[in-house]
Amino acid sequence: MHGGRMASAGGATSILVLAPAAAVTSSCPSTLFFKSGKKKKKKSAAATGACHGRRRRATPCRATTSGRGEGDSDGLLWLPRRDLLAGLTGVAAFPGLALADVPKVYEGCGAGESLVTDDLLGCDTIGGPPCPPPAKAGIQTVNFYELPPPKKVRVRRPAHELGPDEVRRYRNALAEMKERNVSDPSSFAAQAAIHEAYCDGHYHIDPTERNRAFDVHFSWLFAPWHRMYIYFYERMVNHYMERDGSGGGFALPYWNWDAPAGMAIPAMFKEKNSALNDNYRNPDHLDAMVDLDYLSRIQKPPVKFTSQPQDPEMYKDILDSNLSTVYNQMIRTGKGARCFLGDKFCSEASFTINEINERSGRRRNGNQKLLRGTTSGSLERMAHTAVHVWTGNPGSSAVGHDGKEHKGADMGFLGSAGRDPLFYSHHANVDRLWHLWSTKLGGAGCNDPEWLDTSFVFCDFVDGTDDMRLVRIRVRDVLDTANLGYTYAEPDKETGYKDWVDSKPTRRLPPVSAATPVTKSEPPTFPKTLKVGENVVIESVPRQKKPGGGKEVLEVLVIEGIDFDPGQNSKFDVAINAPSENAKDVGPRYVEYAGSFAGVRAAKEKPGDRRAGVLAVPIDDVLADVGVGDGEPVSVVIVPREGDVKITSAPRIEFQAYC
Structure with missing residues (x-):
């Protein structure tokens, strides 16, 4: 064992389909916390930020906006000008309701089920790694929007373009952070533990009387939380x-892998005996x-x-x-x-299938649908996931919060990923x-x-001092990188993304040769267990004609109720015709490729x-490229x-409002 690791012998989705809201009456959640159906007393303190303890409280009956200062959503220039459809949320089933009151199919989130604030979160191990230590007396908590704006703009550059002096400065600062004890919030170990705590099941949220696991993956929290995380990491490095x-x-x-x-x-990141190196990377890579597209x-x-590939074709x-x-x-x-x-x-969709079965009985006879599950966007489920798995060492392992060894340390296991300095440059590129999507490609955000x-609390240095403070930061605070005092330099000064923006799929899968025997099989029945090497073909999936009225819509392929083992890497691809x-x-080079589910x-x-989980991907471009009427x-x-x-x-295929 070394640092919780053991050497052994020996990567998802986009739109959650909207549905009519289900009318269900719920009572206000209790002020007591529950887990696995057993009543528990409140803990005195639970660490919810990067370096402190905070008392949790129950969610109010009705959710409201945070009310913290200015920042009305209408003032954000990046927001979409089109209106979102009404009825985005339904009301989820709450514990204690009679089974007859529970909707047969989960229809979305109830009011307040999507709001996350630091005082609703608690970490399992109070004061012990990977949970942050309790706050020291006198530590101040400030709101990010109340801090003075940055005086200068930092420019994040490709890692392969950094000069020797810049590398030396980063290496030396990180070496000092690595020498510090994990009890010091500015230590590298404590910074890595933040990702472990938030992404490996140590944090829990309790909006409906159930102390369920909380994870910043597989939802709209992924991008803003990681932006916050590496921003405060960057500030720690600056301090040293x-x-x-x-x-x-x-x-x-940033690791410019695109x-x-x-x-x-x-x-x-590969210099021997450097603080930037890590011993738990795939040696073959x-x-x-x-x-x-590794998996x-x-x-x-x-x-x-x-620069001179030995096999140009493979390159x-x-x-x-x-x-x-x-x-x-x-x-x-x-x-x-x-x-x-x-x-x-x-929060009603972000728990495990075991709990779904225990709580609602939706599958009691084997013929009722699962809750929809959670839905990640293409930013998370594609290149990001592949790079994690590709980088991690399949011959090493790390201990997760469940006390078990998990292969793929460091980057290939969420519990240990933050221990590799390369992780932070990987996520800087994400x-x-x-x-780029927001500023160059016309991407429009959500006005919910x-x-x-949604807010989180991170530990930070007061500028120019060794004093620590806690900073509460909201999603609306991080939508513009200028608000955080940084931007990105592009290697291609003209566009910055010239190589891949011109890489639209053009290949077609070859038709089956007349001499190839075609295996006739019965239509698949669901539930269906996937097996590598055995494709699942669903013929004649119906489609509706595009609705008129001039409203912008997307045609979306939806696969709900993806039942998967989170302890393994998971992936399947989907193709049309x-x-x-x-x-x-x-694969992504082929016009028939529609998307992938991956974790x-x-x-x-x-x-x-x-x-x-859920896979829901827009297929308008696929249908046009394949030539479907x-x-x-x-x-x-x-x-x-995989998995x-x-x-x-x-x-199924259906039309959705352009979001």
Whole structure:
């Protein structure tokens, strides 16, 4: 064992489909906390920020906006001008209701089920890693919007373009952070523990009398929470640069894996005995080209990253795949806020299948639908997930909050990912792609106050001092990077994304040869357990004709009730009108490719737990490229790639408001 790791011998979605609200009456949640149906006394304190303890309280009967200062959503220039459809939320089933009062199909979030504030969260291990230590007496909590605006703008640059002096300054600051004890909130260990606590099941939220696990993945929280997290990490590094006399102004470099020159682990992170290095990376990938569609191409050998490739054909294969992956993520399936950033966090949907079964009985006879589950956007489920799995070492493991060893440490397991310094530059690039989507690609955000007023608390240094403070920061505070005092430099000064913006899929899967025997099979029945090598073909999925009236709509492919094991990497691809015998080759370069469901390995809440997810992707571009007429039925092909996954209901296609 080393640092909670053991060496052994030996990557999702966009729109959550809207449905009519279900009218259910609920009582106000109790002020007591519950877990697994047993009443528990309140704990005296629960750490909810980066370095403090805070007493939790129950959610009020009706949710309201936070009321914290200025910042009306109408004043945000980036917001969409079109109105969202009314009835975005329904009312979820609450404990204590008679079964007859429970809707048969989960229809969305009830009022207040999407608002997350720091005082609704609690961490399992009070005062012990990875939960932050209790706050010291006299520590001040301030609101971010009350702080003075930044005096200078830091420019985040590609990591492979940094000079020796810039690398040295970062390396030295990180070395000092690594020498500090985990009890120091500014230590590297404490910074890494923030991600572990928020992403490996240590935090819990209690809006409906159930102390359920909380995770910032698989919802609209993913992008803003990670932006906050690496912003405060960047400030910690700056503090230690100022202490050693090398000056501040540090801007976190980004791993530019979406550009050909950056498609490898940057050299600055591979120096031996450097604080920027990490011993838990896949040794086969240290000098290889990153694979942004990795879980679909995991059997392919690594391609060495070099200016003069030994095998030009293999080099072009992975380069084209990478660029097409980013094109699909950013443009083809990244249409609208829910598609790109993920659908709303919903505490009623964000628990495990075991609890779904226990609480509602929706599957008691094996023929009732699951709750919808949680929905990530293309920003999370595509290249981001692939890079995590590709970087982590499959021959090492880390201990999760469940006390068990999980393979893939460091980056390939959510509980240990923050221990690799490369993680922060990886997420800086994810953040940069959100920034490009918002500023260059016309991406429009969500005006839901439950998203805008979601808040978290992080530990921070008071500028120019060694004094610590707590900063409460909301989603609305981080929508514009200028508000945080940074922007991004682009390697291509003309556009910054020239390579992948021109990488629209053009390939077509070859038709089945007349000499190839075609295997006739019965239509699949659901639930359906996916098996790698056995494609699932659903013929003649009905479609409606596009509605008139001039309203902007998207045609969306929806797969609900994806029952998967969170303890494994999970992925399957989906294609439209693909020849079933050749569908195994489908990927982002092919016009038939519609999208993917994917997730990174994480610990389970309880032994045997499984999660429920949703895949919902816009397919307008796919249908146009394949040449399908308006309202014409299509075949949907599911191509299993990785993990223990079961699909409980057949895919459907429907129109949704452009979000």
